[in-house]
Amino acid sequence: xxxxxxxxxxxxxxxxxxxxxxxxxxxxxxxxxxxxxxxxxxxxxxxxxxxxxxxxxxxxxxxxxxxxxxxxxxxxxxxxxxxxxxxxxxxxxxxxxxxxxxxxxxxxxxxxxxxxxxxxxxxxxxxxxxxxxxxxxxxxxxxxxxxxxxxxxxxxxxxxxxxxxxxxxxxxxxxxxxxxxxxxxxxxxxxxxxxxxxxxxxxxxxxxxxxxxxxxxxxxxxxxxxxxxxxxxxxxxxxxxxxxxxxxxxxxxxxxxxxxxxxxxxxxxxxxxxxxxxxxxxxxxxxxxxxxxxxxxxxxxxxxxxxxxxxxxxxxxxxxxxxxxxxxxxxxxxxxxxxxxxxxxxxxxxxxxxxxxxxxx
Numbered sequence: 246x247x248x249x250x251x252x253x254x255x256x257x258x259x260x261x262x263x264x265x266x267x268x269x270x271x272x273x274x275x276x277x278x279x280x281x282x283x284x285x286x287x288x289x290x291x292x293x294x295x296x297x298x299x300x301x302x303x304x305x306x307x308x309x310x311x312x313x314x315x316x317x318x319x320x321x322x323x324x325x326x327x328x329x330x331x332x333x334x335x336x337x338x339x340x341x342x343x344x345x346x347x348x349x350x351x352x353x354x355x356x357x358x359x360x361x362x363x364x365x366x367x368x369x370x371x372x373x374x375x376x377x378x379x380x381x382x383x384x385x386x387x388x389x390x391x392x393x394x395x396x397x398x399x400x401x402x403x404x405x406x407x408x409x410x411x412x413x414x415x416x417x418x419x420x421x422x423x424x425x426x427x428x429x430x431x432x433x434x435x436x437x438x439x440x441x442x443x444x445x446x447x448x449x450x451x452x453x454x455x456x457x458x459x460x461x462x463x464x465x466x467x468x469x470x471x472x473x474x475x476x477x478x479x480x481x482x483x484x485x486x487x488x489x490x491x492x493x494x495x496x497x498x499x500x501x502x503x504x505x506x507x508x509x510x511x512x513x514x515x516x517x518x519x520x521x522x523x524x525x526x527x528x529x530x531x532x533x534x535x536x537x538x539x540x541x542x543x544x545x546x547x548x549x550x551x552x553x554x555x556x557x558x559x560x561x562x563x564x565x566x567x568x569x570x571x572x573x574x575x576x577x578x579x580x581x582x583x584x585x586x587x588x589x590x591x592x593x594x595x596x597x598x599x600x601x602x603x604x605x606x
Contacts, residue, residue, distance in 0.1 A: 250352070253339065260330075265322035265360060269311050272318070276310055278302065284387060293386045305379035307387050308373055309492075315364045316530040317561050323538030324557030329547045331553075336605070346543070346604050353539050354532065361531035368524045369496035376492045382510065391415075391487055398484045400509040402477055405429060410442075415485055418444040423452070424515035425477075435459050450477050486513055491520040518582035519572050526586045533590055534561065540600035560596075564589055 251256075281288070288298055311318070330336050339349060384391055398410040402425070411422030423442040427435040439455035452473040459466040482490075483506070494502060499521045506514045537560060542553040567589045575585035 250355075253344075254352040254355075257349075258356050260326045261322060261353065261356035262359065264326040265318055265356075268318045268321045268325070272314075273307055277307070280306070280493045287387050290386070297382060297386070301378050301382040305372075305375040308367065309376060309379065310368045312372055314366055314565075315360065316527060316534050317532050319360055319555060320534040320538050320564075321554075322562040323353070323535050324542050324554055327539050327542040327553045328553040331543055334545065336543050337545065340605060349543075350536070350539060353535050357531045357535040364531065365524065365528050368527065373493050373498075376489070380489050380493060390489065392485045395484050400479065400484060400511050402479055408477065408479060410458075410484075413481065413484070415481055418481070420444075430469055433460060444481055445474075447480065448476050448478055450475055454480060483509070484511060486517070491517040496521065496524055515576045515578070515582050517577050519586055522583045522586035523568075526590055529587075529590045530564075530593075533593050534564065536597040537593065537600055540597070540604040544605050564593060567592070 253288070256520075262434050270540055287293065290513045327336070336349070340346065380390075393415045395413045398413060400408055405428045407426045409424045409426075410420040413420040420442040421440070423437075423439045425437040426433060435457065437452070437455055437457045441453045443451045443453070452475060454471055455473055456467065456469045459468075462500065491499065494517075499517060503514060503517050503521060506517075538557055541557060541560075568586075571585040571588045572581065573584045574580045580588075
């Protein structure tokens with residue numbers, strides 16, 4: 246039997262998505278006002294052009310912020326319009342006409358799918374390039390959060406070849422007390438040490454005041470020089486990792502970056518892994534929070550719509566707080582980033598099942 250959406254399905258879908266868009270517009274408007282108030286002293290500086298504020302910053306800030314809290318907006322939308330339907334006894338009428346609660350959830354799940362797919366596409370492919378412009382504006386005019394130096398950097402350039410910087414200064418594109426060691430089956434066959442090394446362009450470096458020691462059994466050959474141009478398959482961004490870098494990468498770029506950094510033995514990539522797994526966990530979150538919201542607010546209760554909205558907001562904020570706490574555990578190394586991203590969904594899945602079973606039939 247071919248399934249077809251009925252008028253009541255389209256009615257619920259329109260209510261769901263309409264309330265979702267309204268919630269986003271309302272909260273984003275408030276957020277923009279607070280953000281302007283916080284940064285007004287920076288915006289009034291003569292070197293900050295109005296065009297850049299509007300198009301480089303806020304034009305990219307609005308979709309970023311909206312997508313960041315998409316699960317919260319989804320939950321608020323479900324709680325609000327379902328409570329309104331229940332308060333007007335419309336859900337009672339639907340169930341009394343023979344519609345099961347399971348069937349009632351169909352348009353909810355369709356709406357959640359639209360939001361989940363849209364959110365993932367924005368998160369994975371659209372917003373990261375826009376974040377580059379937004380973060381560049383922040384670094385230039387508000388507060389520069391770029392990492393400009395690093396110490397004690399060690400990484401694998403190629404299989405068996407390891408590089409070390411005692412210190413790297415991005416302002417001068419210079420590394421100091423540099424060494425490059427070449428191993429063959431765990432046996433050191435060559436070691437280069439240099440007072441400094443300068444990054445020129447993609448994979449092109451200039452080594453200055455260097456000494457090369459080549460080892461052949463008991464013999465050692467030493468050569469030295471004042472300047473040497475060479476190619477190394479590393480760039481400063483491999484180890485100068487800023488807090489917001491993960492937000493500027495599409496999901497395929499994130500996956501490639503994480504794999505590359507792991508192979509090179511570079512730490513401090515938990516933030517990138519959390520961001521990668523969160524983008525997929527958000528898909529499931531849309532469904533879970535939709536089920537919780539619909540099950541919780543579909544029953545007409547004495548406290549009315551206000552009580553449902555209050556309980557819903559409490560659950561949604563606890564979900565976001567839970568995600569923040571588990572992310573902190575992942576950064577500290579207590580749990581893996583994948584577990585940290587998915588634990589809230591697992592816990593709230595049980596809550597969703599419990600509330601769904603208690604929903605009116």
